[in-house]
Amino acid sequence: MIKVEGLTKEFIRKGRDGKAVRKLAVDGLSFEIGRGEIFGLLGPNGAGKTTTIRMLTMQTEKSAGRIFYDGMPLEGNEKAIKEMIGIVPQHINFDNDLSVGYNMELHGRLHHMASADRQQRIAELLRYIELEDTVNMPPRQLSGGMKRRLLIARALIHRPKILFMDEPTVALDPQVRRRIWDLIREMAANGVTVLLTTHYIEEAESLCNRVAIINKGRL
Secondary structure, rough: OEEEEEEEEEEEEEOOOOOOEEEEEEEEEEEEEEEOOOEEEEEOOOOOHHHHHHHHOOOOOOOOOEEOOOOOOOHHHHHHHHEEEEEEEOOOOOOOOHHHHHHHHHHHOOOOOOOHHHHHHHHHHHHHOHHHOOOOOOOHOOOOHHHHHHHHHHOOOOOOOOOEEEEOOOOOOOHHHHHHHHHHHHHHHOOEEEEEEEOHHHHHHOOOOEEEEEOOEEE
């Protein structure tokens, strides 16, 4: 489903002396993820996990390497691949001037979903994450766990085949975390491929079919 070969990201910044300083954030990663698999990326802060996800999801340009989705190279197939993927970011990024329903509506429109399909999908997903009663509330009124579940629902609105989740349960209490684990398992059981980053060893052990451990950008 996903194949990565020699993925590399180098940042160039100015040092204190004004000279260019090169930092290798991701250093030649290669791995494959199968359809319907839950694949975990583990490692300390600054290991390159988020940078890897940002390259895989076309938010950051890679310095070198190749990425394939379903056998298609990323280059030249960006639009088709964007239709295949959903992203659950590490940070909450809803528009608090809009209601829960309109946040979902906006995301559906960005994916060019037809109006009837969009409305049906929003209702279906809010029921799925048990937040149908919040449709007219602004996201700021939701608890941390509710916001995390809403991030997942928003990422699923266009029925992606692959879901990227960057620390989906960070700062949540154990009960809410396990509820989100159940959502992730159910998505994988329905054929969605999941790539997640986490700091929690027990989370990776409970959820993942396989894990890759990254440190200083290397596998």
